[in-house]
């Protein structure tokens with residue numbers, strides 16, 4: 001699903017009204033009817049108090065139009081106009097007049113007004129600011145936002161939580177509505193998925209308001225949301241006459257004394273991701289551990305007992321995954337440096353391989369094109385330096401990936417894969433995955449996919465999706481706290497199977513007569 005910028009949404013709005021020959025207020029009417037239908041379906045006329053807080057722009061206009069529909073269906077509403085500017089939008093004014101015609105008089109709130117009492121079982125509709133916010137709100141509006149956040153009432157935001165900017169980071173995090181549910185027009189916004197602003201969106205849903213389909217489908221966006229539909233388009237089916245050579249040979253290179261487990265996890269994950277062969281290359285101490293615990297995996301050892309000191313081998317792998325548990329001993333750095341200078345195989349680099357690159361930036365020029373790097377936030381900071389906020393981080397990563405022609409996997413709650421100036425935002429995964437070794441599993445999965453012939457970008461995007469999906473399936477049996485990295489590997493098969501599961505269709509109830517032929 002495309003993640004449009006505010007500029008693109010305004011453009012879609014313009015093109016839609018022009019092509020469909022409708023006025024802006026008709027589009028607002030469509031939007032507010034969608035909001036109303038969503039609420040009415042769930043509330044079925046329940047007499048719960050609904051407080052609608054509306055700004056003076058089009059987001060407020062949506063709120064005022066929604067208030068009219070709720071009123072006409074007998075809902076118990078209170079409408080407030082948050083009067084933060086004199087510049088009211090035209091469509092807001094049209095809808096305000098329509099509401100007044102129905103004898104509903106909003107409460108006009110100004111800076112020195114008392115804050116309204118809100119019960120914790122009430123519902124708040126947040127239509128204060130939409131994607132048109134362009135500066136930090138005034139202090140009294142921030143006070144109102146805080147008051148709503150502290151009310152414990154359920155908050156339903158129109159389009160975007162008020163105070164969040166769709167394409168940049170807010171400066172004041174006290175000035176943002178903490179939404180329980182966001183009904184976002186046409187598509188969600190990138191900001192819903194970033195670590196700083198994501199916590200303001202508990203749940204979201206996109207409402208189709210019929211924006212021009214040609215514009216939406218032909219417009220390139222800087223970010224895309226990755227779900228099942230998107231990964232199904234890259235999935236490569238297994239062929240009947242295939243043999244293990246068809247699916248590539250992964251070499252997993254890493255480990256040090258006390259961290260052999262990292263190599264075990266990556267190697268096993270690569271195999272479960274479907275590659276034909278896996279060899280692990282690790283310090284001698286790891287030999288028996290690997291051969292005993294993972295009989296399907298071949299092992300090569302360094303001459304050193306505890307660390308990697310020399311990376312040379314006779315085998316011909318399809319792709320090499322490096323860095324898990326490897327350490328940053330001087331001898332390992334030397335070995336990794338000379339390996340990079342002579343290597344021509346595609347690479348997936350994680351953990352200490354990234355840490356070494358961060359300290360020895362001269363080595364970056366030896367990365368083969370399309371190398372995949374999978375840093376967690378600390379490793380990323382070592383690699384690209386500190387960032388001011390999430391948007392600054394994304395821009396820095398795009399620059400780094402362009403400069404070094406690589407794919408960067410920004411790991412986190414919504415992992416984002418970056419290549420060629422575009423970001424792919426993953427939707428699977430859960431906090432149970434914040435556990436030792438889950439990153440090692442991801443490197444293994446991506447390496448396993450790359451070996452099977454997936455492009456670097458597709459291996460990263462699909463690998464991140466499968467990893468998260470395996471976590472989502474695993475958590476149903478383990479719960480968040482007791483999930484461990486091995487559970488991700490055990491559920492990788494289920495994650496593959498889930499790709500082809502069709503959601504169950506609701507069955508007609510027995511009471512309903514069957515349709516006549």
Ligand SMILES: NC(=O)C1=CN([C@@H]2O[C@H](COP(=O)(O)OP(=O)(O)OC[C@H]3O[C@@H](n4cnc5c(N)ncnc54)[C@H](OP(=O)(O)O)[C@@H]3O)[C@@H](O)[C@H]2O)[C@@H](O)CC1
Pocket residue numbers: 009010012013027028031055056057058059060061062084085087089128129130131132133134135136137138158159160185186209211
């Ligand atoms: N195609 C779609 O998706 C459709 C979208 N629709 C809806 O339109 C919404 C966008 O509406 P919008 O452009 O009128 O902006 P909105 O967010 O209501 O802000 C109002 C104005 O306030 C101002 N302002 C900004 N920051 C401020 C601040 N801190 N303190 C004080 N003032 C501030 C600023 O004006 P300025 O003062 O800068 O001139 C701004 O213009 C969108 O989110 C969706 O709900 C639907 O109606 C149907 C189709």
Ligand SMILES: Nc1ncnc2c1ncn2[C@@H]1O[C@H](COP(=O)(O)OP(=O)(O)O)[C@@H](O)[C@H]1O
Pocket residue numbers: 375376411412413414415428429430431432433434435436437438439440441442467
């Ligand atoms: N809250 C979360 N939601 C979803 N995924 C998460 C969350 N926390 C961590 N993960 C995922 O778990 C993995 C952790 O990687 P990493 O920190 O490198 O672990 P390790 O070094 O222990 O192997 C990443 O793929 C990350 O995206």
Ligand SMILES: [K+]
Pocket residue numbers: 059126127128129130157158159160161162
């Ligand atoms: K809003």
